[in-house]
Amino acid sequence: MKYHLGLWAIRAVIVVIPKVKVSQETKLQLYQREFEGEMISTNNEILYFRACEKTVGCEKRFQVLQHLNTNIHKENIKIKSTKSAPVQKLLSEFSNNIFSQFSFDLCEAFLAADIPLWKLTNPTLRNFIEKYTQCKVPDESTVRKNYVKQCYDLTIESIRDKIQDNFVWVSIDETQDCEGRFxxxxxxxxxxxNEQNTPYLLAVGRFETKNSSSVSEFFKGRPKNRWKDNVMEDLKDLGIYN
Incomplete structure (x- = not known):
């Protein structure tokens, strides 16, 4: 994939990403996303395997994999899938009104598909989703307040997990959209x-004016701040950024 670098682009930055301790809540949600289809639920405190109706230690990823590879789990998945057996739900799924897996998944789907969240106010769309999911669609303000940041944090942690301790290159390209915004x-x-690498969008910034100072502040305040003093090489193009 090729990217056009603008006049004020920071062409290349080589960074070392240190190991960052992931919160238990984030780790559980990452497991749930990674092993989708394995009938896993979480209340952000424990990992619950619905097919086996039990919880499993999840401090380390190998603990989750160890259970998923057991014959008992595989057989239970087959039984639950074919017979549509009723599944025991976590008590907290009913009592915890703060976090809703449906609302989180809905927010994640809208963001991934570039659908503006204000579309949730459309009555026809709301009725359609509620009719075929039997779940109440949350208000736009609720989604923005409770789930957008969670989706962002999970995405960043997922990028960190994929890049791990490897060196990275960073490119910042500024442009002007059709409405005149920088x-x-x-x-x-x-x-x-040794691997086929994939570029990830790490951050997006908007400026009042187009100049090297704006881009420099954006880099210092967002991407560079994530790894602080681990920038090993900083190559710039045509602009004074420091």
Whole structure:
């Protein structure tokens, strides 16, 4: 994939990403997303395997994999899938009104598909979703307040998990959209010669004016701040950024 670098683009930055301790809540949600289809639920405190109706230690990823590879789990998945047996639900899924897996998944789907969240106010769309999911669609304000940041944090942690301790290159390209707004995109990609690497959009910034100072502040305040003093090389193009 090729990217056009604008006049004020920071062409390349080589960074070391240190190991960051992931919160228990984030770790559980990452497991749930990674092993989708394995009938896993979480209340952000424990990992519950619905097919086996039990919880499993999840401090380390291998503990989850160990259970998923057991014959008992595989057989239970087959039974639950074919017979549509009733599944025991966590008590907290009923009592916890703060976090809703449906609302989180809905928010994640809208963001991934570039659908503006204000579309949730459309009555026809709301009725359609509620009719075929039997779930109440949350208000736009509720989604923005409770789930957008969670989706962002999970995405960043997922990028960290994929890049791990590898060196990366970072490109910041600024441009002007059709409405005259100045926007910069920060892209990061692992420098691992042994794997086929994928670029990730790390951050998006909007500026009042187009100049090197704006881009420099964006880099210092967002991407660079994530790894603080681990920038090993900083190559710039045509602009004074420091």
């Amino acid at each position: 926007v910069a995109n920060c892209i990061v990609e692992s420098l691992n010669k």
